[in-house]
Amino acid sequence: MNAPRNAQYRHFEVQKIAGSMGADITGLDLSQEVTDEILSEIRAALLDNLVICIRDQNITPEQQLAFARRWGDIHLHPFMQGMEEYPEILAIIKRPTDKKNFGGSWHTDQMFSPSPAMGTMLYAKEVPSAGGDTMFANLYLAYESLSDGMKKIADQLYTVCVGDNFKQADGRSRKDRYSDQMTDMKVKDPGNVQTTSIHPLVRTHPETGRKALYVGGHVQRFDGMTDEESEPLLNYFMKHAVRPEFTCRVRWANGTLTFWDNRCTEHFAVNDYPAETRIMHRITICGDKPF
Ligand SMILES: O=C(O)CCC(=O)C(=O)O
Ligand SMILES: [Fe+2]
DSSP: OOOOTTSSOSSSEEEESSSSSOEEEESOOTTSOOOHHHHHHHHHHHHHHSEEEEOSOOOOHHHHHHHHHTTSOEEOOSSBOOOSSOTTOEEEEEOTTOSOOTTOSSBOTTTTSSSOOSEEEEEEEEOOSSOOOEEEEEHHHHHHTSOHHHHHHHHHOEEEEESSSOGGGTTOOHHHHHHHHOTTOOBOOOTTOOOEEEEESEEEOTTTOOEEEOOOTTEEEETTSOHHHHHHHHHHHHHHHTOGGGEEEEOOOTTOEEEEETTSEEEEEOOOOTTSOEEEEEEEEOOOOOO
């Protein structure tokens, strides 16, 4: 469980940002060599806090990629075009004229893939003067707080997760929605990459062994049930998972690198900065098949 504030970390300071999850890390410089010892301490901070905000960084795309590769292979987004010079980095850009933002609903990354992203690393290049925060929810607490009766039901369910055409999108494809709403985000054809997958609703975190209620906006329905049959219970789980006491809210500054664990969290990028620009550099790390 969560460590007492700052107790076990030798290489940097860790300060929790909410009661249930999330921590700021200061005193770490990712432009310098990250030794195995430092890396294992960062891993401990991530597993304890689920979302870590490494503050005050000044790193190049190469340095961000090198740090990301320490965690595993880079996961390429099947629908989104990476940066021209760095295809493994997705520039998340919202311009003052864009009405929508990327990630503006509760979801966990690449849940539609057979092996969804283990983690996502977002590096803030340009943030609005206020707003543009990202909210997170702790899916361990979402599961652990269910009654024994509801846990038994949840334990048996599997979700059908779909990468395009989510229900909230009025049946419009990503390409259609994004091209007129997010001018600088380029959608690509996923080709033959699998973008619909079935996962257990309750997944076990491969490193901590804790169970999490693995829900997010990509879930279309429960396996073996119709959309209509799934809806009431799915709505319940979606709403329950983001109860305020399970969440934290990350306030960005230029140079913040936030790394989150998609295996036990979901997130929501808040779209509350209509006339400003926000630019992030995003790298996702490959994950395992949920069990
Ligand atoms: O821009 C953000 O704060 C998060 C966007 C998002 O959902 C993601 O990068 O996975
Ligand atoms: Fe996301």
